[in-house]
Amino acid sequence: MIYRLLFLTKCGLESIILIKLMSFTFRLVKRSMAKLIVAKEFDFSAAHRLIKYKGKCENLHGHNYRLIVKVLGNPDEDGMVIDFTELKSIVKKEALDTLDHAYINDILEQPTAENISIWIWDKIETKLKKSNCKLFEVEVWESPQSKVIYNGIKESDISL
Ligand SMILES: [Zn+2]
Numbered sequence: 001m002i003y004r005l006l007f008l009t010k011c012g013l014e015s016i017i018l019i020k021l022m023s024f025t026f027r028l029v030k031r032s033m034a035k036l037i038v039a040k041e042f043d044f045s046a047a048h049r050l051i052k053y054k055g056k057c058e059n060l061h062g063h064n065y066r067l068i069v070k071v072l073g074n075p076d077e078d079g080m081v082i083d084f085t086e087l088k089s090i091v092k093k094e095a096l097d098t099l100d101h102a103y104i105n106d107i108l109e110q111p112t113a114e115n116i117s118i119w120i121w122d123k124i125e126t127k128l129k130k131s132n133c134k135l136f137e138v139e140v141w142e143s144p145q146s147k148v149i150y151n152g153i154k155e156s157d158i159s160l
Helices: 002-007 010-033 084-099 113-124
Strands: 036-048 061-073 133-143 146-150
Touching: 036 084, 036 133, 061 084, 061 113, 084 113, 113 133, 113 146
Parallel strands: none
Antiparallel strands: 036 061, 061 133, 133 146
């Protein structure tokens, strides 16, 4: 007890406060540096035909598509990378309102899952770009076994 009281002299007390403040600041900085991926899943139904294809898919048919949109970022002061409600609203307005129950050939000449994923990326990317987050990945599932993933990489970014 005596040692503890001696430690809590004016100088010692200031040191403890300073250490606690530094620790608190470090924790805040550490938390704000965390990168997280927020994902939301959507469903839409649409018809298409693949015009440059020899096989069943050249005929008019439909799919129940699943779309997964992923946003990468740091939590803001409210602890959110992006509000799920805002993410839903952007994806619905910019992409799904056009695609759902549509004949996708009216939008894309060759509506493969690849081209649909690029189209969706281009529609929502700028709307999801904020100071703390950006679009990370778009997944378009044409069936429960088949999907395409697009993350914005352009032809010039990689050599195949
Ligand atoms: Zn198809």
